[in-house]
Amino acid sequence: MENNLFGNNYENMKPLAVKLRPQSLDEFIGQEKLLGKEGILRKLIERQNISNSIFYGPPGCGKSSLGEIISKTINSNFEILNATTASLNDLREVVEKAKKNIEFYGKRTILFLDEIHRFNKMQQDALLSYCENGIITLIGATTENPYYSLNNALLSRVMIFEFKALERKDIEKILKKGIEKLSLKNIPEEIVECILDIAQGDSRIALNYLELYKNSCMDLKAEDVLAIFKERQSSYHKKEDKYNLISALIKSMRGSDPDAALYWLGRLLAGGEDPRYIARRLVVHASEDIGMANPEAMIIANSAMMASERIGMPEIRIVLAQAVIYIAISTKSNSCYMGINRALEDIEKGDLESVPLHISHSAKGYKYPHDYQGNFVKQEYSSKKREYYIPGDNKNEKLIKEKLEKLWKK
Numbered sequence: 001m002e003n004n005l006f007g008n009n010y011e012n013m014k015p016l017a018v019k020l021r022p023q024s025l026d027e028f029i030g031q032e033k034l035l036g037k038e039g040i041l042r043k044l045i046e047r048q049n050i051s052n053s054i055f056y057g058p059p060g061c062g063k064s065s066l067g068e069i070i071s072k073t074i075n076s077n078f079e080i081l082n083a084t085t086a087s088l089n090d091l092r093e094v095v096e097k098a099k100k101n102i103e104f105y106g107k108r109t110i111l112f113l114d115e116i117h118r119f120n121k122m123q124q125d126a127l128l129s130y131c132e133n134g135i136i137t138l139i140g141a142t143t144e145n146p147y148y149s150l151n152n153a154l155l156s157r158v159m160i161f162e163f164k165a166l167e168r169k170d171i172e173k174i175l176k177k178g179i180e181k182l183s184l185k186n187i188p189e190e191i192v193e194c195i196l197d198i199a200q201g202d203s204r205i206a207l208n209y210l211e212l213y214k215n216s217c218m219d220l221k222a223e224d225v226l227a228i229f230k231e232r233q234s235s236y237h238k239k240e241d242k243y244n245l246i247s248a249l250i251k252s253m254r255g256s257d258p259d260a261a262l263y264w265l266g267r268l269l270a271g272g273e274d275p276r277y278i279a280r281r282l283v284v285h286a287s288e289d290i291g292m293a294n295p296e297a298m299i300i301a302n303s304a305m306m307a308s309e310r311i312g313m314p315e316i317r318i319v320l321a322q323a324v325i326y327i328a329i330s331t332k333s334n335s336c337y338m339g340i341n342r343a344l345e346d347i348e349k350g351d352l353e354s355v356p357l358h359i360s361h362s363a364k365g366y367k368y369p370h371d372y373q374g375n376f377v378k379q380e381y382s383s384k385k386r387e388y389y390i391p392g393d394n395k396n397e398k399l400i401k402e403k404l405e406k407l408w409k410k
Contacts, residue, residue, distance in 0.1 A: 017207040020177055021065045028069065029203075030170040031062055031163055041161055048074050052131050054116065054150070055141045057163025060202030063141040067112040070139065077101045077109040079136075083118035088126055098135050109136050116140030117149035124151045131157055148280065165201025172196065174203045178210045187213065188222045194229050242273055246281055249324070254289045258328035265317075265324050275316045279305035282323050293333035293394040300326045333392030342388045353383055376407050 022028045025035060025042055034041040044050050050070065055063040071078035079094045098109035113119075119127065128151070131138050138158065142149065146160055166174075175195065179187060191213060199206035209229065217225045245268050252260035268278055279301070286301035304323035308316055358365040359381060367377045391397035 015208070016178055016181065016211040017204045020174065020181060020207060021068060022062075023069070023072065025069060025073070028062060028066065029173050030166040031066075034161055034163070035066070045070055045073055050074060050110070050137065050139070052138045052158040053140070054146050054155075054158050054160045055139065055163060056146050056160055057143070058165045058201065059143055060199075060204035060206075061163045061166055062203070063163055064112075064114060067114075067139060067141065070110065071112070074110065075107070076137070077107055078112065079109060080112045080114070083113055083115040083123075086113070086119075088123060091123070091126060091130075095130050095135055098130075102135070108134075111136045111138050113138060113140045115142065117142040117144040117146070121151060124154050128154050128157065144274075145277075148276070166203055167201070168196055171199050171201065171203060171206050175206055175210060178207050182210065182214045184210070184214060191222060191225055191229070194226055198229060242268070242271075242277075245271070245273075246278070249278075250281065250285050250289075253285060253324060253328040254332065256328055256332070258325045261324050261328045262321060265320060269313065269317055269320075275313065275320060276305070276308045278320055279308040279323070282320070282327060286327055288337045289332050289334055290327065290330050291333050291336035291392075292397050292400065293331040293335075293392055294396065297327055297330050331394045331396065333394055333397055335390055335392045335397060338390065339388040343386075346386075356380060356383060374407075378408065 249264035
């Protein structure tokens, strides 16, 4: 009786977002590309053929919910750990259980590891060995880009499935279920629209606000509820705004406005964005929008990225500010960005030239430029005339262009 009473009380106290988690693939809302009728991830699950995988995407998009569905769908032992609290001992316990399940029941074990990016290098290495020998099948969930937050060795042994923020229409469907669950027959439409605006693709936020309305705001006037909710809407929300804010930072630097760039950098930092993420974007921007116009920008940006791995807030703000200002006031050129894009476009269209014999591995007839005056000699490096690198209209690249033209006209 006590257990039943406890169970009933616990069930009643569960947040709405937990109560409404889908129980099957057919109940899952959103992620059509992965989990629609023709979705590749859906097919793998239905065929009981899921392999070591990483579910990568923003909060509230269904990663954990899918983990629960997999636990009910696939005929395997299912274990759940959260990397924010789990230790190597917890992992070893799961592995010991997995070994026994294989030995006694011939049944594999799936480990769903939430927040996998929180595991340090040693913990990730331990995961690697267990995944390799087939003792466990790993499903890791993360909100961070796995290509930056996970070891290369682990990445090479998993399939990565990227989840997108839910579309507004998906959140509307989920909210409708929540309204029915809470028996909210007369909730004003403007409050529903406000919740949709705040959620921005995060179903958990949407349901939390719906539950807040039911528990605390039903007796208030609609305008008072909207005022309360919109205070939250105007603040920085890491998941939904980071891409808009980083876009504003990049466009301000591209537009040579250091003051605006510093403001958007400040917004990102004040909102709790990972300085390492910002620094990585600065490296990309230094190449994409400055490139050969000022190659030192790449050195500055890369130094900031290295510093971000060793220095945290608040001091790293100064290093990032220096890099942002330098990039903003630098001469600009997108010749590197456009050049590689042109090359890739031709390749995608089927331009797959065989390597000329004299510059192939055997190098028959190759002329070694350092044997010639000025370390240059005319020879063909491609069977057709190509023009991908087009120097930009800036002093540095004009000099490069003049030098190249003189060399090839000799």
